Amino acid sequence: KAGVTQTPRYLIKTRGQQVTLSCSPISGHRSVSWYQQTPGQGLQFLFEYFSETQRNKGNFPGRFSGRQFSNSRSEMNVSTLELGDSALYLCASSLGGVSSYEQYFGPGTRLTVT
Amino acid sequence: GQNIDQPTEMTATEGAIVQINCTYQTSGFNGLFWYQQHAGEAPTFLSYNVLDGLEEKGRFSSFLSRSKGYSYLLLKELQMKDSASYLCAVRGQGGKLIFGQGTELSVKP
Numbered sequence: 001k002a003g004v005t006q007t008p009r010y011l012i013k014t015r016g017q018q019v020t021l022s023c024s025p026i027s028g029h030r031s032v033s034w035y036q037q038t039p040g041q042g043l044q045f046l047f048e049y050f051s052e053t054q055r056n057k058g059n060f061p062g063r064f065s066g067r068q069f070s071n072s073r074s075e076m077n078v079s080t081l082e083l084g085d086s087a088l089y090l091c092a093s094s095l096g097g098v099s100s101y102e103q104y105f106g107p108g109t110r111l112t113v114t
Numbered sequence: 115g116q117n118i119d120q121p122t123e124m125t126a127t128e129g130a131i132v133q134i135n136c137t138y139q140t141s142g143f144n145g146l147f148w149y150q151q152h153a154g155e156a157p158t159f160l161s162y163n164v165l166d167g168l169e170e171k172g173r174f175s176s177f178l179s180r181s182k183g184y185s186y187l188l189l190k191e192l193q194m195k196d197s198a199s200y201l202c203a204v205r206g207q208g209g210k211l212i213f214g215q216g217t218e219l220s221v222k223p
Contacts, residue, residue, distance in 0.1 A: 101162050
C-alpha cells in the first residue's frame with residue numbers, strides 16, 4: 001500500500017507570494033491533518049479535514065487555508081508569505097473514524113521564504 | 115493553556131535502557147501518542163495510550179498516568195539506530211493533536 005505523498009518536496013518563494021501544497025493520503029484514509037514544523041516551535045497543528053469538511057483548526061492566521069477533495073486528497077494554501085512561514089509542512093492521514101488514532105505522516109514539503 | 119513538556123536532549127549508551135518523560139496540561143484528553151522522528155524524515159508512530167498503565171511493544175513501552183498528567187517512553191536494549199527525536203503528543207478537546215518540542219536522543223557506542 002502506497003504511503004502518504006506530498007508535493008512538491010522543496011519550494012522557494014518570495015515574501016508576499018502565495019503557495020499551494022498538496023497531500024495524497026493513504027488509500028482508504030479519509031482524514032488529512034496538516035502541521036508546520038520549525039526548530040523553534042516544533043510541530044504545530046494547522047487543521048484537519050475529514051470527508052471534505054474542516055473538522056479541526058489550530059491557531060494560525062487566516063492566511064493559512066486548506067481544502068479536501070472527494071478523493072481525500074488535500075491542499076494547503078498560504079497567501080502573502082512571510083519569512084516566518086519558512087518551515088517543513090507535514091501532512092498526516094488516518095482512517096478518521098472515532099476509534100482511529102494512528103496517523104501516518106508524509107515526507108513533508110520544505111518551504112523557504114526569501 | 116495547553117502545555118506539553120519533555121526534556122530537550124538525552125544521551126544513553128548502546129544496549130542500555132532510557133526513559134523519556136512527558137508531562138502535559140491540556141484542555142481535554144483523548145489519548146497520548148509517542149512518535150519517533152529521524153533527522154530529515156517524517157515522524158513515525160510508536161505508541162498510543164488512552165487508559166492508565168503500561169503498553170508494551172517489543173523494545174518500546176509507554177506508560178500513562180492521567181491523574182498526574184504524565185507519560186514516559188521506555189526504550190530497552192538501545193541500538194545506534196534509536197538515535198532520533200522522540201515526540202510526545204496529546205489529543206485534546208475537539209480531537210486536536212498537540213505536540214511537545216521533542217526529545218533529541220543520542221545513543222553512544
